[in-house]
Amino acid sequence: MSEPSTELQLLREWDADTPPLTDAARARARFRLHQAMLTPDTLAPASPAVRRRPVLRMAVAGVAAAAITTTVLVANESSPRTRPVSATTVLHGAAAEERRLEKPIAPRDDQFIYTKEIIKETPTKGGRTRTYVDESWDSVDGSKRSYVSELGHKQWVPVYRPGQSTWPPTRWSELKQLPTDPGKLLIALRDMGGKPDYSRPMKAADWPMTQVFVSGLLRAPVLPKRLRSAAYEALAAVPGIKVLPHQKDADGRVGIGIQYVGPAGTPWAKGGPILVFDPKTYRYLGMHDRRTAGGTRYEQWTYIAASAVVDRVMQRP
Template sequence: MNEIELLREWDADAPPLSDAARARARFRLHQAMQAPAARTRFPVHRRQLLRVGVACATAAAVTATVVVSQDTGEDAPRTRTVSATTVLRGAAAEALRTEKPLAPRDDQFIYTKEVIERRPVSGGPVKKWVDESWSSVDGSKKGYVSELGHKQWVPVFQPGQSTWPPSKWSELEKLPTDPGKLTAALRDMGGKPDYGRPTRADEWPMVQIFLSGLLRHSVLPKGLRSAAFEALATAPGVKVLPGRTEFNGHTAIGVRYVVGPPGTSAKDGGRLLLFDAKTYRYLGLRERTTAKLTSKVYEQSQYIVADGVVDRVFQRP
C-alpha cells in the first residue's frame, strides 16, 4: 500500500477525526504490522501523518551486519563490516555535528523542500516532483503543502487539536534527549512515563512510528534528533541492505525495516532508509510503490533538499 496515494484522498478542510476514524486510519496505514498499535490522543495533521508514513521504516537490529566495499585506489577493494546499530549511532553522531541552532517562534513557519522521483520498474522515463511546504509552528495560521505535486492550503488548528510530532517548540523541548527516556516517554504517551520498565516487543511498532515521525521534523531542539537515532538503534527488527547503492550522488548504506516475523504475509517493509556510507548522514528514502489507479509498480526515491524557519507562507530560507 502506498501511504502517499492514500493521504492524497484526505480532505485537509475536514473537521478533526474521531477516535474511531483515527484508529481505522492507523490500521490502514500500518496494517502490515503484526503487533497491536497503541491509540494516541493526538489528532494527526495531514502533513505530519505523511511524514510519519514516509519515515516509519526506521528502526534497527543489533545483530544484522553488511560487508560494504570501499574504493581505495588499489587493485582489490577492502571491505568493512557494519551493523544497523553502527549506522544509526553514526547517524546520531552526525546529527549532533550538523544540527541547526534554530528556535522558531510560534508565529513562524517550518519550510520544507522535498524531491520525489518515480521510475517504472518495467522501464520508462523518470517522473519528478519538487514539493515545497510551509507548516505553521503552532497551527494558528494557515499552512500550505504540496504532495506529489498536489497543492493545497491547510486550515488553522481547531481548539485542542495537536499533531505528532509537536509543532510548538515548547512541546518539543519537553521531550527527553536521553534515548532510553525518550523511548519510554513515547511508549507511555498520554500518561506518566515509567522510565524503569523495559519496552516490550509488542510496544515497539508504535514507538518506532513516533520516533520516525520525530526524525522527519525539519527543526528540532538541540540533541533531540540524535537521541531519536540512538533510540532507534535499540529497536528490534531492522536489517542492513547487503552491498552498497548510489543515492543522490552518494555511496549509501540501506537500512530496511522488517514489519513481521518470518513466515507472515508482511515479512518485509520494502522501504530503505539510506545513509551516507562514510559519514552515516541520513540521505533519504527509497521504496517500491504501486499506483492506485493503474497498479503500475514504481521505484520511488525521496529526499529533502532544503528546510528552515520563515516568517510567512511562500517565503524561503
C-alpha cells in the same frame, strides 16, 4: 452522513467500564489504529475544500531478531576494501555526525518551518521517471494556515483545532517536550498520549508502534537540539534492523541502507522503507520507498534539499 472512520470505530470498541488494557492488548490496539491511519480506503472521505497533509513514507519497523551485521563495501583513496558494519554502527555514526553539524534554532510561534523535499519515482515495471519538488510552510504553533505540497499537490491547511495534532509533530512546543536521552525517548514515544513510565522496561509487544513513531520523528525537517541524534540512537536499539549494501539515494549516490524487517504475517515481513547513509561519514542521505497508486507500483526516492525557519508563507531562505 458518511460511515465513521476506522479510527473512530476502534475508539468506540474501547469500553470505559472494562478493566484497563494489558500491555500486549494496548500494543495491539495502537498497531491496529496505525494500520487504519495508513490505509486510505478505510478512512472517511476528506473535506472537499482541503485535506490535512498525510503522514507519508514513514520508515517503519517490525519485531524481529537482533540487528544483522553484514559486509558493506567501503572505498578509500587507493582501493576498495570491505569491513563489517552493523546497523548500530551506522545509526550511532549518523547521530555523531548530526551532533557535529547541527545548528540549533529556536523558532517563534508566529513563524513557519520551510521545507524543500525532492521526490523521484519510477514505475516498478519500467517507464518515465518523474521528479517532484515539494515546498511546504508549516506553522510553528499551528495557529496560522500552513501551505503544503505532496507529490506536486499544493494546498492550504487550516489552523489546528483544539486538541488536534499530527505525527511527526509540527508544533515546536510538542517537539521540545520530547526527551533527548535515547532510552527515555523510546519510552516517551511508547507511552505517547499519557505520562511516560520510565520505570517500566520495553517489552516485545511495545516495539511495533514505538519504532514507527521514532522513525516518523526522523522525517521532521527541523528538530530541537540533540533530538535528531537521540532519535538515531533510539532507532539503533530497535530489534529487527538489517544493513543493505550498495543502496542509492535520489541523486544516485551509493550508500549504506538501513531497513526494518518484521516477522512473517506482518506488513513489514518483506522489509519496509530503506534509509540511506553516506558510507564514510554516516550522514543521512535520503530514503528509498515504494508506493502504489491507481494500480501502478512505483519505486520512490526522497531527500530534504533545504529546511529553515521563515517569517511568512512563500518566503524562502
